[in-house]
Amino acid sequence: xxxxxxxxxxxxxxxxxxxxxxxxxxxxxxxxxxxxxxxxxxxxxxxxxxxxxxxxxxxxxxxxxxxxxxxxxxxxxxxxxxxxxxxxxxxxxxxxxxxxxxxxxxxxxxxxxxxxxxxxxxxxxxxxxxxxxxxxxxxxxxxxxxxxxxxxxxxxxxxxxxxxxxxxxxxxxxxxxxxxxxxxxxxxxxxxxxxxxxxxxxxxxxxxxxxxxxxxxxxxxxxxxxxxxxxxxxxxxxxxxxxxxxxxxxxxxxxxxxxxxxxxxxxxxxxxxxxxxxxxxxxxxxxxxxxxxxxxxxxxxxxxxxxxxxxxxxxxxxxxxxxxxxxxxxxxxxxxxxxxxxxxxxxxxxxxxxxxxxxxxxxxxxxxxxxxxxxxxxxxxxxxxxxxxxxxxxxxxxxxxxxxxxxxxxxxxxxxxxxxxxxxxxxxxxxxxxxxxxxxxxxxxxxxxxxxxxxxxxxxxxxxxxxxxxxxxxxxxxxxxxxxxxxxxxxxxxxxxxxxxxxxxxxxxxxxxxxxxxxxxxxxxxxxxxxxxxxxxxxxxxxxxxxxxxxxxxxxxxxxxxxxxxxxxxxxxxxxxxxxxxxxxxxxxxxxxxxxxxxxxxxxxxxxxxxxxxxxxxxxxxxxxxxxxxxxxxxxxxxxxxxxxxxxxxxxxxxxxxxxxxxxxxxxxxxxxxxxxxxxxxxxxxxxxxxxxxxxxxxxxxxxxxxxxxxxxxxxxxxxxxxxxxxxxxxxxxxxxxxxxxxxxxxxxxxxxxxxxxxxxxxxxxxxxxxxxxxxxxxxxxxxxxxxxxxxxxxxxxxxxxxxxxxxxxxxxxxxxxxxxxxxxxxxxxxxxxxxxxxxxxxxxxxxxxxxxxxxxxxxxxxxxxxxxxxxxxxxxxxxxxxxxxxxxxxxxxxxxxxxxxxxxxxxxxxxxxxxxxxxxx
Numbered sequence: 005x006x007x008x009x010x011x012x013x014x015x016x017x018x019x020x021x022x023x024x025x026x027x028x029x030x031x032x033x034x035x036x037x038x039x040x041x042x043x044x045x046x047x048x049x050x051x052x053x054x055x056x057x058x059x060x061x062x063x064x065x066x067x068x069x070x071x072x073x074x075x076x077x078x079x080x081x082x083x084x085x086x087x088x089x090x091x092x093x094x095x096x097x098x099x100x101x102x103x104x105x106x107x108x109x110x111x112x113x114x115x116x117x118x119x120x121x122x123x124x125x126x127x128x129x130x131x132x133x134x135x136x137x138x139x140x141x142x143x144x145x146x147x148x149x150x151x152x153x154x155x156x157x158x159x160x161x162x163x164x165x166x167x168x169x170x171x172x173x174x175x176x177x178x179x180x181x182x183x184x185x186x187x188x189x190x191x192x193x194x195x196x197x198x199x200x201x202x203x204x205x206x207x208x209x210x211x212x213x214x215x216x217x218x219x220x221x222x223x224x225x226x227x228x229x230x231x232x233x234x235x236x237x238x239x240x241x242x243x244x245x246x247x248x249x250x251x252x253x254x255x256x257x258x259x260x261x262x263x264x265x266x267x268x269x270x271x272x273x274x275x276x277x278x279x280x281x282x283x284x285x286x287x288x289x290x291x292x293x294x295x296x297x298x299x300x301x302x303x304x305x306x307x308x309x310x311x312x313x314x315x316x317x318x319x320x321x322x323x324x325x326x327x328x329x330x331x332x333x334x335x336x337x338x339x340x341x342x343x344x345x346x347x348x349x350x351x352x353x354x355x356x357x358x359x360x361x362x363x364x365x366x367x368x369x370x371x372x373x374x375x376x377x378x379x380x381x382x383x384x385x386x387x388x389x390x391x392x393x394x395x396x397x398x399x400x401x402x403x404x405x406x407x408x409x410x411x412x413x414x415x416x417x418x419x420x421x422x423x424x425x426x427x428x429x430x431x432x433x434x435x436x437x438x439x440x441x442x443x444x445x446x447x448x449x450x451x452x453x454x455x456x457x458x459x460x461x462x463x464x465x466x467x468x469x470x471x472x473x474x475x476x477x478x479x480x481x482x483x484x485x486x487x488x489x490x491x492x493x494x495x496x497x498x499x500x501x502x503x504x505x506x507x508x509x510x511x512x513x514x515x516x517x518x519x520x521x522x523x524x525x526x527x528x529x530x531x532x533x534x535x536x537x538x539x540x541x542x543x544x545x546x547x548x549x550x551x552x553x554x555x556x557x558x559x560x561x562x563x564x565x566x567x568x569x570x571x572x573x574x575x576x577x578x579x580x581x582x583x584x585x586x587x588x589x590x591x592x593x594x595x596x597x598x599x600x601x602x603x604x605x606x607x608x609x610x611x612x613x614x615x616x617x618x619x620x621x622x623x624x625x626x627x628x629x630x631x632x633x634x635x636x637x638x639x640x641x642x643x644x645x646x647x648x649x650x651x652x653x654x655x656x657x658x659x660x661x662x663x664x665x666x667x668x669x670x671x672x673x674x675x676x677x678x679x680x681x682x683x684x685x686x687x688x689x690x691x692x693x694x695x696x697x698x699x700x701x702x703x704x705x706x707x708x709x710x711x712x713x714x715x716x717x718x719x720x721x722x723x724x725x726x727x728x729x730x731x732x733x734x735x736x737x738x739x740x741x742x743x744x745x746x747x748x749x750x751x752x753x754x755x756x757x758x759x760x761x762x763x764x765x766x767x768x769x770x771x772x773x774x775x776x777x778x779x780x781x782x783x784x785x786x787x788x789x790x791x792x793x794x795x796x797x798x799x800x801x802x803x804x805x806x807x808x809x810x811x812x813x814x815x816x817x818x819x820x821x822x823x824x825x826x827x828x829x830x831x832x833x834x835x836x837x838x839x840x841x842x843x844x845x846x847x848x849x850x851x852x853x854x855x856x857x858x859x860x861x862x863x864x865x866x867x868x869x870x871x872x873x874x875x876x877x878x879x880x881x882x883x884x885x886x887x888x889x890x891x892x893x894x895x896x897x898x899x900x901x902x903x904x905x906x907x908x909x910x911x912x913x914x915x916x917x918x919x920x921x922x923x924x925x926x
Contacts, residue, residue: 043163047150050168051131052080057167079131173330192229196279271442302360342419372584382416391617484559512548513541557585600805601665603631638662654682670708750778776836788832791822817907826871826891833859884909
């Protein structure tokens, strides 16, 4: 099949990181359609401004760097002209929604098998590598990716129009390339294209590059190349994967072993050269290995290099070989890559564990995570998302996947799923099908339907379920035993299909932990009943080796001896562990909490929260108050009811309680039964959080001589809250409504918040709070709306000194109710209140703030209040400081004891801080 051709003359201006390009594209109409226009990919334009799909993707994933970048750090295509063979200008256009796509209007329609030549001139400004790791580095080196204009893929009677979303999934048509690339003479060029020859002229060096049938390639320009070349029987491998302790002989052995394995499992690599770069590994590292600091790394240097190289080699191998739509059919890339990795580890490192050498430490022997084989970790990463009800269909377009699924969970599940199919079909059918599909890609552009057709042609078994359920749905697989009876020679059992999916599953018989039989159950109906030979088994287990990517393994086994067939022993584990399906794990964690009245409170937290979420959770945290010399603490129970379809995705039933001191001489007890309904958009990447919380807050307070409780010592409040928010780096919008009903008062409140980061990097924060009593029979301000510091009668906020009216702890600021920073009179409203809080940055994290509002008390006229000052917004909502300037009190900065007027926000909760860094993943 004839390929499009792309001839380029490229000259690098190293000072401005710009490429001057003259290009001739010969487009051959390989379709049965007559074309009047062509679509070209120009993904470098995605870096041109803050409103492209790429910029929106960065904002969506809480990456701030691109929005704050200078013009010099961004990239783009400029001065583009397009001529036809007659040197006549062709009209072309971009659309605002997809500026990195160019539509070229042809002067004459292009019939099937005809060709047309386009002559392009343009400048390609290379962006900084701080955004995606591709681009120019601080030392002047360049790793070039998607820097040139090229025809888009054509499929189903139209061009594929994909914008750059930082996913390495550009849908290019295959081309034959011929490039003359000029760079400064003192620089070095490394590429996976064939360098036919070089030519020196004045202060430049010209490299002549070519290759056939390419959809993508890489070029790296460095002051001194750190790539090394290794030749094997079939091609040349060029790599700069970091390693400091391996010599060339060790590397050659590993590289040749991986190259030969890939050639044998997948098929011969179709190009002369393959470039395996550290940059590509850093973009998609092997999660687990990269999370540990160097001094804690439990793996040998050769194993680390081998895994890094294996993962990056296979990824590059497939991306430059398969002519698939890499966005729509991404699951096939992932399935083949992860299947190959699993097979490689089984072949060469069968005894490796998830924790490497650390598994040999006696102190870790009781941990499930220390006993898992290396390949067993993949199912846990998938189940992490499934238990959170955040897993997505394997066949989802890559742009629809949330980041954790795109880079980790879906990738691993794809590998597990194709392995599951291989175990079910047996006889090497999957491996044979992969090789056939790979060879088909050498001849033509392919789709996932081609892969499906090949698989089905190689087996007589019906595998429709694999594609309809495993690939193209997010249905869960979960089987358990219903009834089991046995005789000396046979076992009769029924299987409960908890998710109504007719998916085959293996059953094992074990005798003293040794496998005595294995059968595959083709479950055509739910609740099927089977009778099989016992073969002296003392235990039967479904999915024993976890071949099926199942949701829950804890209900998969049944003892055939003893009175309590499913009684799991209790195992106590320090800190954290992976879920062990054969034990009831209780985790214990030493804790240390602090508030002014209890002092430092050491304690012991007991819970069943493994890394995977569970339907039922208990969490008890008793502690000892060093100041009051008694027990304190809290705890709770949660039942999670995940809904797989619809906007209501989670219902949580909660019962919590706590006991602490609210004053030096008095304690409080809080008990809260609650139910929470959580909703989400069909688009999982949408950062909208929405929910309804219904709860009854029951509070009992001791009498205090320091903080009078009056008639409000004991009370019960029914509270309904509705909340909705959507947060990105460039914009945050949230609102919530709150109704509280008690015997002595009823109140309603609403809060609206808006945060916007503008293109000039200025940020505005606005908040509106409205609250009013429905009825109020109280005699104090304990339940009133607070202007600057709520009384927190529901004990929701983490006040370190909640009853302090002066001193350092009284200056802790929590944005709630009135939201003022200055302490003004009146400080409370027992009828209604409305306030507006705003801030605007003047330099980086330094902002000016202002508050104003109106509040109304009984028997008083409404009063207008205001304040302003400087806000040091180090980390929004986590670390902030407020310096008052002017308010109803006058010029506060000139007043006595000004340091006592400063307010601060500080978050010490590890869980809260971890959420700050995890939000980009989920």
